[in-house]
Amino acid sequence: MIIRQLKPQDAENYLYLRLExxxxNPESFASSYEEEKTRSIEKYKKRFESSGSYTYGAFQNDxxxxxxxxxxxxxxxxxxxxxxVAMYVSSSRxxxxxxxNLMKRAIQKARELERIEQIYLTVVSTNNAARSLYSSLGFEVYGIDKRALKVNGIYFDEELMVLFL
Structure with a gap:
């Protein structure tokens, strides 16, 4: 497996995985499939070229x-x-x-940006695997956003987490 920062030429593959x-897991993201499926590849190409945002991808056999x-x-x-944001691993993997490994790479990048002192994320309270992963990396819950997301009439709470570098 290789982890590297995504480039504009990765935009189509990124969008495919994002829609998956x-x-x-519609309950895990603020964006919806309906919103994202209409977005152009160009949006992601520009995002991968912009400063201040770093998207990393895990690749296996390309x-x-x-x-x-x-x-x-x-x-x-x-x-x-x-x-x-936008943390996802294909369900089959x-x-x-x-x-x-993806999280460690993102944390490493934050440490390289010397002015970054803390990293925030949110996780749906029912996503035990993700909550466990983030806790194992040192993230701590500092609050709960009650009924943060509403998917098909069901509310989901989000845990607000922080890692102090």
Whole structure:
């Protein structure tokens, strides 16, 4: 397995995996399949070229099987912070340490950005595997966002987590 930062030429494969994530685990993401399926490949190409956002992909035999994005806060008063979003590993590849390796790479990038002092993320309270992974990497819960997401009439709470570097 290889983990590397995604490039504009990875945009189509990223969108394919992103749509898989939104179909398989709609409760885990604020975006919906319906919203994302209409987005153009160009949006992701531009995102992969932009500064302040770092998307990493896990590849096995040239197939994109997992992703995670680290986003730097831009405003002066928040510039010591970054957020992890869009974490996903293909359901057929879970339990192999891919998610942990992706998270470690995103955390490593945050450490390389010397001004980043803390990393934030949210996780659906019922996603025990993800919660366990994040806790094992040092993330701590600092709050609960009650009824944060509503999917098909069902509410999901999100745990707000932080890792102090």
């Amino acid at each position: 994530a939104l179909l398989n 197939e994109l099987i997992g992703v995670v994005t680290l986003v730097e806060e831009r405003s002066v008063k928040l510039s010591h912070r970054a957020t992890i 879970r339990g192999l340490g891919i998610g942990k």
